[in-house]
Amino acid sequence: MPTNRQILLDNRPKAEATVDNFKLVSSETPALKDGQVLVRHHFLSLDPYMRGRMNDSKSYAASQPLGEVMIGGTVGEVVESKNPKYAVGDQVVGMGGWQEYSVVDAEQPGALRKVDTTHVPLSHYLGAVGMPGVTAWYGLVKIINPKAGETVVVSAATGAVGSAFGALAKARGCRAVGIAGGPEKCKYAVEELGFDACIDYRLHKDMYSLAKALKEACPNGIDGYFENVGGMILDAVLLRMNAFGRIAVCGMIAGYDGQPLPLANPALILVNRLKVEGFIVSEHMEVWPEALKELGTLVGTGKLRPRETVAQGIASAPEAFLGLLKGKNFGKQLVKLI
Amino acid sequence: MPTNRQILLDNRPKAEATVDNFKLVSSETPALKDGQVLVRHHFLSLDPYMRGRMNDSKSYAASQPLGEVMIGGTVGEVVESKNPKYAVGDQVVGMGGWQEYSVVDAEQPGALRKVDTTHVPLSHYLGAVGMPGVTAWYGLVKIINPKAGETVVVSAATGAVGSAFGALAKARGCRAVGIAGGPEKCKYAVEELGFDACIDYRLHKDMYSLAKALKEACPNGIDGYFENVGGMILDAVLLRMNAFGRIAVCGMIAGYDGQPLPLANPALILVNRLKVEGFIVSEHMEVWPEALKELGTLVGTGKLRPRETVAQGIASAPEAFLGLLKGKNFGKQLVKLI
Numbered sequence: 001m002p003t004n005r006q007i008l009l010d011n012r013p014k015a016e017a018t019v020d021n022f023k024l025v026s027s028e029t030p031a032l033k034d035g036q037v038l039v040r041h042h043f044l045s046l047d048p049y050m051r052g053r054m055n056d057s058k059s060y061a062a063s064q065p066l067g068e069v070m071i072g073g074t075v076g077e078v079v080e081s082k083n084p085k086y087a088v089g090d091q092v093v094g095m096g097g098w099q100e101y102s103v104v105d106a107e108q109p110g111a112l113r114k115v116d117t118t119h120v121p122l123s124h125y126l127g128a129v130g131m132p133g134v135t136a137w138y139g140l141v142k143i144i145n146p147k148a149g150e151t152v153v154v155s156a157a158t159g160a161v162g163s164a165f166g167a168l169a170k171a172r173g174c175r176a177v178g179i180a181g182g183p184e185k186c187k188y189a190v191e192e193l194g195f196d197a198c199i200d201y202r203l204h205k206d207m208y209s210l211a212k213a214l215k216e217a218c219p220n221g222i223d224g225y226f227e228n229v230g231g232m233i234l235d236a237v238l239l240r241m242n243a244f245g246r247i248a249v250c251g252m253i254a255g256y257d258g259q260p261l262p263l264a265n266p267a268l269i270l271v272n273r274l275k276v277e278g279f280i281v282s283e284h285m286e287v288w289p290e291a292l293k294e295l296g297t298l299v300g301t302g303k304l305r306p307r308e309t310v311a312q313g314i315a316s317a318p319e320a321f322l323g324l325l326k327g328k329n330f331g332k333q334l335v336k337l338i
Numbered sequence: 339m340p341t342n343r344q345i346l347l348d349n350r351p352k353a354e355a356t357v358d359n360f361k362l363v364s365s366e367t368p369a370l371k372d373g374q375v376l377v378r379h380h381f382l383s384l385d386p387y388m389r390g391r392m393n394d395s396k397s398y399a400a401s402q403p404l405g406e407v408m409i410g411g412t413v414g415e416v417v418e419s420k421n422p423k424y425a426v427g428d429q430v431v432g433m434g435g436w437q438e439y440s441v442v443d444a445e446q447p448g449a450l451r452k453v454d455t456t457h458v459p460l461s462h463y464l465g466a467v468g469m470p471g472v473t474a475w476y477g478l479v480k481i482i483n484p485k486a487g488e489t490v491v492v493s494a495a496t497g498a499v500g501s502a503f504g505a506l507a508k509a510r511g512c513r514a515v516g517i518a519g520g521p522e523k524c525k526y527a528v529e530e531l532g533f534d535a536c537i538d539y540r541l542h543k544d545m546y547s548l549a550k551a552l553k554e555a556c557p558n559g560i561d562g563y564f565e566n567v568g569g570m571i572l573d574a575v576l577l578r579m580n581a582f583g584r585i586a587v588c589g590m591i592a593g594y595d596g597q598p599l600p601l602a603n604p605a606l607i608l609v610n611r612l613k614v615e616g617f618i619v620s621e622h623m624e625v626w627p628e629a630l631k632e633l634g635t636l637v638g639t640g641k642l643r644p645r646e647t648v649a650q651g652i653a654s655a656p657e658a659f660l661g662l663l664k665g666k667n668f669g670k671q672l673v674k675l676i
Binding site: 263 | 568572587588589590598599600601602603604605607608609610611612613614615616617618621
């Protein structure tokens with residue numbers, strides 16, 4: 001039995017999360033029962049939603065229990081199988097958590113999915129052709145539902161969700177405008193990801209300044225907004241929304257650490273007859289096949305070339321995760337485990 | 339030609355609106371042209387949306403021009419006609435404005451509608467069986483779309499919109515909970531309007547106190563909320579919304595006078611996957627016939643017994659309107675002109 005190194009949630013953050021909230025342990029992987037497979041993880045996905053789960057308070061997902069392996073998406077390879085549907089060597093995506101191996105009851109619906117790496121690199125099944133990509137797809141297609149020619153905006157534009165959002169929006173004939181932190185990310189958004197414009201929010205000290213930049217980047221106003229961040233960015237976007245605009249609320253990472261971040265002017269929801277809708281993509285499994293098909297084609301044909309930031313080894317996961325929360329990553333944040 | 343007394347918007351409010359923003363003038367009604375009718379107004383409707391139109395800023399409707407008759411819904415009687423479709427004595431509802439008479443181009447779509455007062459008193463066509471009633475209907479049916487057994491809440495529960503909302507919600511098998519100002523209104527909401535419970539927001543100094551009262555009144559949480567007020571009431575309701583709840587934003591009267599009122603915790607939209615949607619009923623004329631039919635039946639069969647506060651004479655309109663903005667009215671605020 002191989003030794004399995006795991007990261008547990010040891011204690012909950014008081015305000016900002018720190019590396020001391022996590023604990024690295026080792027254990028032997030248990031013997032398989034009938035129907036189970038042993039997966040060796042090649043990559044672990046780090047995603048902002050995990051920060052919400054570290055809190056004890058009611059969040060948009062169940063709390064992560066203390067003393068257990070941190071939840072997380074993984075891609076890897078079957079190394080042992082007591083399930084006739086899976087063979088050693090199969091490449092699979094699942095929710096293996098922050099550890100090097102996982103034992104999976106492969107019959108459980110949604111527990112494991114075989115993937116084909118002919119045209120799509122394995123790691124992208126955690127990003128553009130995985131949960132983040134489907135998240136972008138759902139918000140764009142099911143909530144914003146843009147017409148060709150409309151203007152859509154996304155915050156955290158170079159992240160895994162944002163970059164997929166840009167490609168999906170361009171495929172629908174929209175003007176796609178990103179918001180990101182720093183000139184390098186903005187350059188990448190326009191030159192590599194195909195955004196029509198990208199605004200560096202770090203250049204703006206308040207919502208009025210950012211709203212002015214949005215006005216220049218969105219001369220016809222904003223019809224749809226995909227929210228990953230919250231706070232000042234949302235306040236600024238609201239000032240530029242067109243009548244009957246749609247806002248898909250996917251994340252409010254700006255407020256994860258502490259006191260609630262207020263929304264400056266909710267009356268704009270009425271003034272502009274907006275629809276603001278929060279969602280969690282795992283509650284809409286019915287769209288995954290259609291979304292993954294489109295995303296796989298975009299990646300396979302080179303129309304979506306997602307960037308990755310890869311940390312090495314399971315021990316690096318906590319620090320890489322904290323960096324993600326601060327926007328230190330560039331594109332999809334992964335941990336390489338092999 | 340009869341003399342027509344009119345209220346003009348003389349100047350815009352600096353912060354709170356005052357009687358000095360208005361001016362009473364008299365003029366002769368002009369001779370009719372072909373196709374026109376002269377309507378003598380019996381009742382003028384006063385509604386919160388008018389406050390928004392007094393501002394110059396971008397609002398959810400065009401600004402009311404200075405020096406012109408204040409916009410407003412009216413019911414009355416045709417007293418002179420140069421239109422073959424209208425006879426002297428016809429009872430009509432229209433947008434006659436804050437004046438005693440109006441000359442109407444009766445061919446213009448939506449300008450005038452004949453009404454039947456056999457089962458529904460004329461004044462109710464400005465309230466329960468008029469724009470406020472349809473407003474409640476649209477928010478409940480098209481945005482909240484509740485299932486029987488769900489809990490829905492409305493602020494300003496004894497107003498023209500709120501009282502119709504309560505009756506419509508009860509007709510759909512919902513638990514209907516009102517929020518109103520003062521014990522008399524709350525008693526009326528439960529005993530006369532059929533609300534299952536009504537909370538006096540004046541007893542609560544902050545959103546946590548009000549949220550606690552909501553928890554008691556809504557033991558299964560809140561599935562739908564109809565927002566007329568904004569501010570602390572919205573903050574408190576958000577704390578008690580169930581997953582996948584719907585919020586119809588119809589008014590934010592709390593913020594009409596001055597600085598934007600922030601929303602304390604917008605992340606709850608994500609946490610509970612809420613849909614928050616602003617609307618203006620005049621943009622959804624397609625629902626009016628269906629809505630008016632149901633509302634007329636509710637009033638005609640006594641299932642909705644709306645209360646009215648009636649000011650006497652056109653000169654009383656400004657003061658009655660300012661009272662409405664402060665919640666001094668009880669039920670639908672009207673001005674009787676005859």
